[in-house]
Amino acid sequence: xxxxxxxxxxxxxxxxxxxxxxxxxxxxxxxxxxxxxxxxxxxxxxxxxxxxxxxxxxxxxxxxxxxxxxxxxxxxxxxxxxxxxxxxxxxxxxxxxxxxxxxxxxxxxxxxxxxxxxxxxxxxxxxxxxxxxxxxxxxxxxxxxxxxxxxxxxxxxxxxxxxxxxxxxxxxxxxxxxxxxxxxxxxxxxxxxxxxxxxxxxxxxxxxxxxxxxxxxxxxxxxxxxxxxxxxxxxxxxxxxxxxxxxxxxxxxxxxxxxxxxxxxxxxxxxxxxxxxxxxxxxxxxxxxxxxxxxxxxxxxxxxxxxxxxxxxxxxxxxxxxxxxxxxxxxxxxxxxxxxxxxxxxxxxxxxxxx
Numbered sequence: 066x067x068x069x070x071x072x073x074x075x076x077x078x079x080x081x082x083x084x085x086x087x088x089x090x091x092x093x094x095x096x097x098x099x100x101x102x103x104x105x106x107x108x109x110x111x112x113x114x115x116x117x118x119x120x121x122x123x124x125x126x127x128x129x130x131x132x133x134x135x136x137x138x139x140x141x142x143x144x145x146x147x148x149x150x151x152x153x154x155x156x157x158x159x160x161x162x163x164x165x166x167x168x169x170x171x172x173x174x175x176x177x178x179x180x181x182x183x184x185x186x187x188x189x190x191x192x193x194x195x196x197x198x199x200x201x202x203x204x205x206x207x208x209x210x211x212x213x214x215x216x217x218x219x220x221x222x223x224x225x226x227x228x229x230x231x232x233x234x235x236x237x238x239x240x241x242x243x244x245x246x247x248x249x250x251x252x253x254x255x256x257x258x259x260x261x262x263x264x265x266x267x268x269x270x271x272x273x274x275x276x277x278x279x280x281x282x283x284x285x286x287x288x289x290x291x292x293x294x295x296x297x298x299x300x301x302x303x304x305x306x307x308x309x310x311x312x313x314x315x316x317x318x319x320x321x322x323x324x325x326x327x328x329x330x331x332x333x334x335x336x337x338x339x340x341x342x343x344x345x346x347x348x349x350x351x352x353x354x355x356x357x358x359x360x361x362x363x364x365x366x367x368x369x370x371x372x373x374x375x376x377x378x379x380x381x382x383x384x385x386x387x388x389x390x391x392x393x394x395x396x397x398x399x400x401x402x403x404x405x406x407x408x409x410x411x412x413x414x415x416x417x418x419x420x
């Protein structure tokens with residue numbers, strides 16, 4: 066398989082350092098499982114780990130490889146094992162806040178062209194959650210497409226109503242309703258999958274991502290689980306991230322279900338997702354309007370007139386506040402870590418002098 070078939074296009078070719086090709090080979094990360102990686106070059110897949118130098122120079126999870134990354138790797142033992150020495154510049158990077166209280170980034174995937182947001186037409190359907198996904202994807206300059214699974218549960222009229230509701234969030238976004246049971250809409254999704262390009266599946270557990278992947282692979286390669294009947298919540302099926310090559314040559318990354326979707330520093334992504342609110346904010350009387358209580362606030366006026374919904378307005382404020390808070394906390398922690406590192410280095414130098 067040629068690297069071009071794995072998505073190594075002209076954008077990446079222009080980033081090649083010819084001097085590195087004397088010692089290293091170019092490969093793509095196809096699977097991430099904690100500290101181990103599966104990488105693919107023109108010949109085969111091999112297990113790999115990152116070099117000691119890469120670990121030493123890494124300041125955060127952003128400095129480690131993720132699925133979809135292109136890397137320089139050195140092969141050993143008759144090309145049966147490899148060590149990753151460096152990551153290629155990323156064209157796009159999809160990331161979120163790590164779940165829990167810790168303010169840190171978690172990488173989802175790299176070098177993606179289109180992200181499929183999967184929501185099922187049952188308990189999982191949630192416009193506010195969809196706005197969170199869109200903010201994250203738009204921030205990364207990745208094209209979003211909404212896939213509504215389990216369309217066999219609703220009538221044609223109800224499905225059209227749901228699609229119209231999605232378009233109230235982003236009028237030009239592509240929406241496809243489908244069913245893994247009846248195969249309705251699967252052919253429309255297949256038409257979106259362009260050979261040589263990389264796509265990913267995002268969504269909560271139980272929405273049908275893995276079943277969809279099996280349908281697109283035309284074989285039940287990955288295990289699926291039923292959702293809990295009492296609350297409609299899914300159980301985790303996918304435990305790691307893996308890049309799959311489809312029959313037509315398109316690449317599709319499946320990701321574990323996300324129950325918590327925290328965001329850090331998504332200013333442009335929020336603006337793109339809530340572009341109607343952004344446009345209104347430019348009409349406010351004050352440049353520093355908080356859009357909560359000021360006289361002359363165009364957003365509050367639109368809210369009163371019903372031009373925007375209370376739910377969308379509250380979600381806009383919530384995501385914005387959360388994003389700014391997490392970004393401030395993140396960079397403050399980074400500054401403290403750097404100061405602590407400098408203090409340790411200074412102490413070590415002083416100890417050497419005293420010996």
